[in-house]
Amino acid sequence: MNIGAASEISLLPVKTIRYYEDIGLVRPLRSGNGYRDFSDTDLERLKFLQRARSLGFSIEECRELLSLYEDRNRASADVKAITKLKIQEVDRKIAELQSLRKVLTTLSEACHGDDRPECPIIEDLAGGLVQQFDMDRDLT
Amino acid sequence: MNIGAASEISLLPVKTIRYYEDIGLVRPLRSGNGYRDFSDTDLERLKFLQRARSLGFSIEECRELLSLYEDRNRASADVKAITKLKIQEVDRKIAELQSLRKVLTTLSEACHGDDRPECPIIEDLAGGLVQQFDMDRDLT
DNA sequence: GCTTGACCTTCCAGTGACTGGAAGCCCTAA
DNA sequence: TTAGGGCTTCCAGTCACTGGAAGGTCAAGC
Numbered sequence: 001m002n003i004g005a006a007s008e009i010s011l012l013p014v015k016t017i018r019y020y021e022d023i024g025l026v027r028p029l030r031s032g033n034g035y036r037d038f039s040d041t042d043l044e045r046l047k048f049l050q051r052a053r054s055l056g057f058s059i060e061e062c063r064e065l066l067s068l069y070e071d072r073n074r075a076s077a078d079v080k081a082i083t084k085l086k087i088q089e090v091d092r093k094i095a096e097l098q099s100l101r102k103v104l105t106t107l108s109e110a111c112h113g114d115d116r117p118e119c120p121i122i123e124d125l126a127g128g129l130v131q132q133f134d135m136d137r138d139l140t
Numbered sequence: 141m142n143i144g145a146a147s148e149i150s151l152l153p154v155k156t157i158r159y160y161e162d163i164g165l166v167r168p169l170r171s172g173n174g175y176r177d178f179s180d181t182d183l184e185r186l187k188f189l190q191r192a193r194s195l196g197f198s199i200e201e202c203r204e205l206l207s208l209y210e211d212r213n214r215a216s217a218d219v220k221a222i223t224k225l226k227i228q229e230v231d232r233k234i235a236e237l238q239s240l241r242k243v244l245t246t247l248s249e250a251c252h253g254d255d256r257p258e259c260p261i262i263e264d265l266a267g268g269l270v271q272q273f274d275m276d277r278d279l280t
Numbered sequence: 281g282c283t284t285g286a287c288c289t290t291c292c293a294g295t296g297a298c299t300g301g302a303a304g305c306c307c308t309a310a
Numbered sequence: 311t312t313a314g315g316g317c318t319t320c321c322a323g324t325c326a327c328t329g330g331a332a333g334g335t336c337a338a339g340c
Contacts, residue, residue, distance in 0.1 A: 004316065014317090015299060023297090033306060035317060044266065051265050056240055059297070069262050076259035080251045083244055083261055090241045094234060100196055101230045104223055111220045119216035121223055122209050125191050126184065144287065154288090155328060163326095173335060175288055199326070 006038040010046035017046060025049060025063065056086060146178040150186035157186060165189060165203060196226060 006028075007014045020026050021036070026045050028036040038046070048069060052062045061082060068074045110120040146168075147154045160166050161176070166185050168176040178186070188209060192202045201222060208214045250260040 002317075013299085016297085018318095019298060033317080035306085048265050053297090055243060055265075065262070065265060068259075069266060072257060074257050074259070074262075075255040076251050076257065076261075077253045077255060079259045079261045080248055080253035083248045083251070087241060087244045087248065090237050090244065094237045094241070097230050097234045097237070101227060101234070103195060104227045104230065108220055108223045108227060111216050111223070113217045113220035115215040115217060117212060117214050117216065119208075119214070119219045121216075121219045122205070122214075125188050125195075125205060126209060142288075153328085156326085158289095159327060173288080175335080193326090 001038045001043070003036050003038070006036075006043060006046060009043060010050050012046055012050050020046070020049060023059065025059070025066070056090065057082075061086070141178045141183070143176050143178070146176075146183060146186060149183060150190050152186055152190050160186070160189060163199065165199070165206070196230065197222075201226070 003014050003017055006012075007017055010017070012020075017026070021028065026038075026042055026049075028038045028042050031037045045066065048066060049062055052065055053059075057065060065079065065082065068079055107121045107124055112118075141149075143154050143157055146152075147157060150157070152160075157166070161168065166178075166182055166189075168178045168182045171177045185206065188206060189202055192205055193199075197205060205219065205222065208219055247261045247264055252258075
């Protein structure tokens with residue numbers, strides 16, 4: 001199967017699939033004309049990757065999950081551990097965003113929002129009226 | 141004032157300040173020895189940037205906010221509009237993450253997490269038992 | 281005067297996970 | 311034979327930094 005068909009079935013863009021090959025996440029064979037030739041197994045991997053990425057697992061986590069996926073002797077506890085870490089990460093991000101939202105709405109509500117120049121939002125950015133909102137650097 | 145002091149006061153890393161100069165967000169003068177010499181105005185800009193970035197505004201948004209900051213004739217409505225857009229963006233991200241969290245906990249709870257290989261999480265990644273969770277591509 | 285160490289400079293490369301584009305080969309149908 | 315679409319590789323760009331190398335500057339202590 002050519003890359004175009006693999007893309008449609010896996011829901012991954014063509015460019016992304018080629019990138020995944022570059023970084024060794026999938027290794028399709030090549031046909032005589034040099035085209036990539038995706039086997040059913042390759043397709044499984046691609047679909048797996050699409051799903052895992054959409055669930056917010058990083059490429060490296062995907063790599064780990066893939067190897068667990070293909071390890072017949074894996075312990076489900078290993079997979080569950082990764083997932084739990086991911087949930088904690090998601091929780092942290094949600095908390096950060098909620099805190100951020102609070103500051104932004106406070107500022108927005110304090111601003112009359114007309115054509116006069118006085119603006120509490122700008123004043124806060126300049127002077128830090130609202131106490132420092134210290135965010136994690138990776139608000140990813 | 142040298143870059144080290146400016147870094148301490150503005151809470152921005154030295155590297156970041158140099159980067160901000162590169163992209164034209166701040167333009168400190170130079171002393172005779174070639175060192176950057178930050179004026180009080182430069183410091184104000186840096187503090188403004190630190191705060192705006194920590195509130196999740198992108199560099200380009202910061203640039204726009206800075207120019208509003210320095211525009212004596214700005215309308216507060218302009219600033220409020222940017223802020224409201226940012227709140228909507230934050231809301232979208234929170235919703236995405238909450239939906240993601242739900243899928244992950246469902247999976248995690250379904251997994252017994254022992255040393256046997258059966259694992260509903262992996263099975264889902266492979267087969268998509270839980271319906272497709274379609275995320276925005278920028279889960280930033 | 282010399283050394284040490286902190287601080288400063290520039291420049292280049294790398295991060296994550298793609299994405300866009302150019303140049304060119306391959307395949308099929310009309 | 312030509313047109314088109316699909317495929318290939320390679321290079322560069324995204325965002326917002328961050329790390330590191332190589333080297334200049336400054337102040338303090340001996």
